[in-house]
Amino acid sequence: DQQVKQNSPSLSVQEGRISILNCDYTNSMFDYFLWYKKYPAEGPTFLISISSIKDKNEDGRFTVFLNKSAKHLSLHIVPSQPGDSAVYFCAALSTSGTYKYIFGTGTRLKVLA
Protein backbone atom coordinates (compact mmCIF):
# COMPACT_ATOMS: atom_id res chain seq x y z
CA ASP A 1 0.00 0.00 0.00
CA GLN A 2 1.69 3.14 -1.21
CA GLN A 3 1.36 5.93 1.31
CA VAL A 4 2.95 8.57 -0.92
CA LYS A 5 2.01 8.70 -4.59
CA GLN A 6 3.31 10.62 -7.56
CA ASN A 7 0.92 9.70 -10.33
CA SER A 8 2.77 11.41 -13.18
CA PRO A 9 5.92 9.48 -14.13
CA SER A 10 7.06 12.25 -16.46
CA LEU A 11 6.45 15.88 -17.37
CA SER A 12 7.79 18.07 -20.19
CA VAL A 13 7.76 21.85 -19.92
CA GLN A 14 9.08 24.65 -22.10
CA GLU A 15 11.93 26.74 -20.70
CA GLY A 16 10.63 29.82 -18.89
CA ARG A 17 7.21 28.32 -18.18
CA ILE A 18 5.91 26.93 -14.90
CA SER A 19 6.49 23.31 -13.89
CA ILE A 20 3.96 21.80 -11.49
CA LEU A 21 4.74 18.47 -9.86
CA ASN A 22 2.09 16.76 -7.77
CA CYS A 23 2.11 14.38 -4.83
CA ASP A 24 -0.68 12.71 -2.85
CA TYR A 25 -0.50 10.97 0.50
CA THR A 26 -2.83 8.74 2.44
CA ASN A 27 -1.50 8.77 6.02
CA SER A 28 -3.01 11.63 8.03
CA MET A 29 -0.20 11.27 10.60
CA PHE A 30 2.31 12.79 8.16
CA ASP A 31 3.14 16.31 9.29
CA TYR A 32 6.30 17.21 7.40
CA PHE A 33 6.81 17.04 3.65
CA LEU A 34 9.90 17.40 1.51
CA TRP A 35 10.88 17.58 -2.15
CA TYR A 36 14.11 16.15 -3.50
CA LYS A 37 15.79 16.47 -6.88
CA LYS A 38 17.90 13.70 -8.35
CA TYR A 39 20.30 13.77 -11.26
CA PRO A 40 21.52 10.50 -12.84
CA ALA A 41 24.32 8.75 -10.95
CA GLU A 42 24.00 11.12 -7.97
CA GLY A 43 22.24 10.99 -4.64
CA PRO A 44 18.99 12.93 -4.14
CA THR A 45 19.44 16.51 -2.96
CA PHE A 46 17.03 18.40 -0.73
CA LEU A 47 15.04 21.17 -2.40
CA ILE A 48 12.34 22.49 -0.12
CA SER A 49 10.09 21.36 2.71
CA ILE A 50 6.85 22.30 4.40
CA SER A 51 5.35 21.65 7.78
CA SER A 52 1.69 20.72 8.10
CA ILE A 53 1.01 23.93 10.03
CA LYS A 54 1.65 25.90 6.82
CA ASP A 55 0.01 25.80 3.41
CA LYS A 56 2.81 27.40 1.40
CA ASN A 57 6.58 27.72 1.50
CA GLU A 58 8.77 29.58 -0.99
CA ASP A 59 12.46 29.44 -1.74
CA GLY A 60 13.52 31.37 -4.82
CA ARG A 61 12.02 29.76 -7.92
CA PHE A 62 10.56 26.89 -5.88
CA THR A 63 7.24 26.97 -4.03
CA VAL A 64 5.56 24.08 -2.28
CA PHE A 65 1.82 24.13 -1.59
CA LEU A 66 0.10 21.86 0.90
CA ASN A 67 -3.64 21.07 0.92
CA LYS A 68 -4.17 19.01 4.06
CA SER A 69 -7.85 18.36 3.52
CA ALA A 70 -7.10 16.86 0.10
CA LYS A 71 -3.86 15.21 1.32
CA HIS A 72 -2.12 16.78 -1.64
CA LEU A 73 1.04 18.78 -2.16
CA SER A 74 2.57 20.33 -5.20
CA LEU A 75 5.91 21.80 -6.20
CA HIS A 76 5.93 24.81 -8.50
CA ILE A 77 9.07 25.82 -10.36
CA VAL A 78 8.96 29.26 -11.96
CA PRO A 79 10.57 29.95 -14.34
CA SER A 80 11.69 26.48 -15.38
CA GLN A 81 15.27 26.14 -16.63
CA PRO A 82 16.99 23.33 -18.57
CA GLY A 83 19.13 22.61 -15.50
CA ASP A 84 15.93 21.70 -13.63
CA SER A 85 15.64 18.56 -15.77
CA ALA A 86 15.86 15.75 -13.23
CA VAL A 87 13.74 13.27 -11.29
CA TYR A 88 11.78 14.84 -8.44
CA PHE A 89 10.70 12.89 -5.39
CA CYS A 90 8.28 13.94 -2.71
CA ALA A 91 8.64 12.52 0.78
CA ALA A 92 6.53 12.51 3.92
CA LEU A 93 7.35 12.12 7.58
CA SER A 94 5.47 11.72 10.83
CA THR A 95 7.52 13.60 13.43
CA SER A 96 5.52 12.10 16.28
CA GLY A 97 5.93 8.57 15.01
CA THR A 98 8.77 6.42 13.87
CA TYR A 99 10.72 9.03 11.86
CA LYS A 100 10.44 7.01 8.68
CA TYR A 101 10.73 9.20 5.60
CA ILE A 102 8.44 7.66 2.97
CA PHE A 103 9.07 8.57 -0.65
CA GLY A 104 6.94 8.64 -3.77
CA THR A 105 7.95 6.96 -7.02
CA GLY A 106 9.24 10.15 -8.61
CA THR A 107 8.42 12.36 -11.58
CA ARG A 108 10.92 12.89 -14.36
CA LEU A 109 10.89 16.54 -15.41
CA LYS A 110 12.27 17.56 -18.78
CA VAL A 111 12.65 21.27 -19.45
CA LEU A 112 12.88 21.97 -23.16
CA ALA A 113 15.12 24.78 -24.37
Place this chain on the structure above:
Amino acid sequence: NAGVTQTPKFRVLKTGQSMTLLCAQDMNHEYMYWYRQDPGMGLRLIHYSVGEGTTAKGEVPDGYNVSRLKKQNFLLGLESAAPSQTSVYFCASSEMGLALFFGPGTRLTVL
Protein backbone atom coordinates in the same frame (compact mmCIF):
# COMPACT_ATOMS: atom_id res chain seq x y z
CA ASN B 1 32.82 18.32 5.65
CA ALA B 2 32.35 15.26 3.48
CA GLY B 3 28.66 14.90 4.45
CA VAL B 4 27.46 11.34 3.77
CA THR B 5 29.88 8.94 2.10
CA GLN B 6 29.27 5.41 0.87
CA THR B 7 31.67 2.55 0.17
CA PRO B 8 31.93 0.97 -2.37
CA LYS B 9 30.55 2.91 -5.32
CA PHE B 10 30.05 -0.16 -7.50
CA ARG B 11 29.99 -3.88 -6.85
CA VAL B 12 29.15 -7.04 -8.78
CA LEU B 13 28.25 -10.15 -6.79
CA LYS B 14 27.33 -13.69 -7.67
CA THR B 15 24.14 -15.17 -6.27
CA GLY B 16 24.74 -16.41 -2.74
CA GLN B 17 27.73 -14.20 -2.00
CA SER B 18 27.70 -11.81 0.93
CA MET B 19 28.82 -8.22 1.28
CA THR B 20 28.61 -5.17 3.50
CA LEU B 21 27.91 -1.63 2.38
CA LEU B 22 29.39 1.08 4.56
CA CYS B 23 27.84 4.47 5.20
CA ALA B 24 29.59 7.22 7.14
CA GLN B 25 28.41 10.73 8.07
CA ASP B 26 30.34 13.56 9.68
CA MET B 27 27.38 15.79 10.61
CA ASN B 28 26.77 14.19 14.02
CA HIS B 29 23.26 13.18 12.94
CA GLU B 30 21.24 10.85 15.16
CA TYR B 31 19.13 9.32 12.40
CA MET B 32 20.47 7.18 9.56
CA TYR B 33 18.66 5.35 6.76
CA TRP B 34 19.22 2.85 3.97
CA TYR B 35 17.10 3.10 0.81
CA ARG B 36 17.09 1.23 -2.45
CA GLN B 37 16.08 2.78 -5.76
CA ASP B 38 14.60 0.67 -8.52
CA PRO B 39 13.02 1.82 -11.82
CA GLY B 40 9.38 2.78 -11.30
CA MET B 41 9.56 2.04 -7.57
CA GLY B 42 11.05 5.23 -6.22
CA LEU B 43 13.08 5.16 -3.03
CA ARG B 44 12.10 2.37 -0.66
CA LEU B 45 13.25 2.28 2.95
CA ILE B 46 15.15 -0.88 3.91
CA HIS B 47 16.23 -0.23 7.51
CA TYR B 48 16.87 2.79 9.65
CA SER B 49 18.39 3.81 12.97
CA VAL B 50 17.33 6.49 15.43
CA GLY B 51 20.60 6.44 17.36
CA GLU B 52 23.77 4.54 18.10
CA GLY B 53 23.02 0.91 18.92
CA THR B 54 19.45 1.01 17.52
CA THR B 55 18.01 -0.35 14.29
CA ALA B 56 14.49 -0.76 12.91
CA LYS B 57 12.84 -2.27 9.86
CA GLY B 58 11.61 -0.17 6.97
CA GLU B 59 9.35 -1.05 4.04
CA VAL B 60 11.52 -3.74 2.41
CA PRO B 61 13.82 -5.25 5.09
CA ASP B 62 13.89 -8.90 3.99
CA GLY B 63 17.31 -10.21 2.94
CA TYR B 64 19.18 -7.36 4.64
CA ASN B 65 20.70 -6.76 8.06
CA VAL B 66 22.10 -3.56 9.55
CA SER B 67 24.26 -2.43 12.43
CA ARG B 68 24.94 0.95 14.04
CA LEU B 69 27.81 0.34 16.43
CA LYS B 70 29.10 3.91 16.11
CA LYS B 71 27.00 7.04 15.71
CA GLN B 72 28.72 8.05 12.49
CA ASN B 73 28.51 4.65 10.73
CA PHE B 74 25.58 2.59 9.44
CA LEU B 75 26.34 -0.77 7.81
CA LEU B 76 24.04 -2.66 5.46
CA GLY B 77 24.69 -6.36 5.03
CA LEU B 78 23.54 -8.86 2.45
CA GLU B 79 24.13 -12.37 3.80
CA SER B 80 23.21 -14.28 0.64
CA ALA B 81 22.75 -12.00 -2.35
CA ALA B 82 19.93 -12.61 -4.82
CA PRO B 83 19.35 -11.10 -8.30
CA SER B 84 16.31 -9.27 -6.86
CA GLN B 85 18.75 -7.24 -4.77
CA THR B 86 20.27 -5.69 -7.86
CA SER B 87 19.65 -2.01 -7.23
CA VAL B 88 21.14 1.34 -6.36
CA TYR B 89 21.50 1.75 -2.61
CA PHE B 90 21.44 5.13 -0.91
CA CYS B 91 22.35 5.96 2.64
CA ALA B 92 20.98 9.10 4.28
CA SER B 93 21.17 10.87 7.61
CA SER B 94 19.21 13.57 9.37
CA GLU B 95 18.75 15.43 12.58
CA MET B 96 15.41 14.95 14.28
CA GLY B 97 12.57 15.88 11.94
CA LEU B 98 14.69 17.80 9.46
CA ALA B 99 15.84 17.22 5.90
CA LEU B 100 17.55 14.01 4.92
CA PHE B 101 21.04 14.24 3.46
CA PHE B 102 21.90 11.50 0.99
CA GLY B 103 25.14 9.86 0.00
CA PRO B 104 26.16 9.34 -3.64
CA GLY B 105 24.87 5.76 -3.83
CA THR B 106 26.22 2.25 -4.38
CA ARG B 107 25.31 0.46 -7.59
CA LEU B 108 25.03 -3.27 -6.88
CA THR B 109 24.57 -5.97 -9.50
CA VAL B 110 23.85 -9.56 -8.46
CA LEU B 111 24.40 -12.13 -11.21
